Amino acid sequence: MLNIENEIKNLPFVSSLIKDLKALNHNNTYDNKKLEKIIESNSLLRTSFLKLANSKLFGFESSVDTVSRAINLYGINFSLSFCLSKALISTLRVHLKSYESSFEQLDYLNELSCFLLFKWFGEDEIDLQERLTFPLLVHCLGEFIISLYVQTNNKQTVFLSLLNEGHDLPYCERKICSYSSSEISSRILENWGFSKDECEKIFYIDSPSNSNYSSKDVYILNIIKDLCNIYSPLSKKNIELAFLKADNYSLDVKSLKNAIDISLKYFNRGQ
């Protein structure tokens, strides 16, 4: 089984870039100029952010060619969450082969997750959008650890068989290494000094009914994660399950259906 303590011990330290971004978040005095300066000083953030702002799925109609414009269009909360997630992801070894996926696909699915969130919950629920963007973009960290573990320990065949038998992803992950990816992501973020709140939210994404936490948030994250899962995104089975869960959790099913329909058009075009 995966030795989570060892994995955590081997992790790199949090970089000064991540600390600077966290500090901006922590103060609650959002400073566009400071964020702009941080993004401009880092090639990875600058390129990722501008690429997103010009993407078909989550970009804007006219081209965006400056960081400050992108921040103004997305708003500082989203911009900060996005950049922080990028910085965190680049810290770890990105390995997704065991899921038969790639970094490019992950990038796309992260965009899709945000797209679904923003389409499902419109402008009336900006607080919710802002709260859930960061967990949506970082719950994947654990997948890198699991994917590498599966490959290193020659468990690829077993893992894929479980997936092909129709079991959900967290079930397969727990069967192989005792943890789901979100649980591992939560431990990683806890090790890197993120708030208990954030870590708990992410921990329960794969088992929302166990959460003592704000259920609505975790249920929404659970649904979107299933829809955009790394192995079988927007599969018929996951879409049907999403409607069922949304109904059970008293979430807006009609709006979810609308968001999924639009996503499918982009998804089919983009793949």
Place this chain on the structure above:
Amino acid sequence: MENIENINKLKVLASSFTILFVEDSKALQKQVMKFLEKLFKEVYVANNGQEGLESFQKYKPDLILTDLTMPVMTGHEMIRAIKKLDADVEVIILSAHSDSETLMKSLHIGVSDFIPKPANATKMILTFLKVLSNIKRKESQIVDIFSKEDVINKEDEEILDFIFENSMEVDIINHYKGVPIISSGKILEINDDKILLKISHLQLLAIEHENSAILDSSLIAEDINCSVESINVDKYQVNLKKEKLFYPELKNRDELKLEVEKEFKLFLLNKNNKLGTKIIYISEKELSFELNSDLSFHKHDKLELEVSFPPLEIINNEIKENIFTFFVTIYKYEKDNERQKLTVLFNEDIITRELIRKYIYNREIVLLDEFKNRYNY
């Protein structure tokens, strides 16, 4: 007789330099400009310290001649601001205030010489000769300094030890085709000239690509060039060997100096000829290229270039025409037999600058994606 000799010497020496003259009196401006224009390659003029600072940033003149008492910003304030941008630029003061307090203040902020008003031609000629000779001498000395192998000195070893003992971070700098890849890391161990670091995975890939890394810390003036001893991907660790100490150019490590794609074509337009070039790099403010020709070039010459680049994939694919001509000014020039290497600054044409900026941003995205794909990121 001596004066005529000096004037002739100065004419030869000054003809390859540019000068910025900062003076609020229009009458004196006119008088001195007549003199300067006969000597220098290019003369820029500003009416006060603020304009002087802006002109310096725009034109990067080799020498500054300035008054002290001016509106908006004084000469001393302007010099302080300019010295922050370029500590080595030579400044001559032309002022009626020659009291010892003013002289001391001027020396403290790095002024090279002082010409009292009313300006005396002989004094001006001798001062210019002295200062321009200094510039020439420094230029040849700089080549010598940086060709020597520098050993890590004891003081810097102590600073590295200090960083390590206090669990502080160092920045690791790499490049992929001109795109800087920089992140911080922690020193785990220092053994003689070996440094063991824990860093992010992306930085590990960049180090693997370059097979070297530069360590940078705000506590040290110099950067340390290191070679790679070993990489442990599973533990996010790299073992580096300290090789060479060097002074980075104004620590401008974020600057993008990108390699271009092969479809990017650059031609030098000369009379009715179009000369092909090989581009070394492009940045938002300058372009560096090589060409084979028997033309002669000098610093500050103006050139006309024609550029054609492929459609921008990510940012602004609204640009239909990708062929442009524009003017540039030579900033650096080297010649090796028939092979000439030029670095040119883009002139102030806003449309060209905007296009170059969009190209740079787009190219940066493409290169970083290429890097990630190459290393199966």
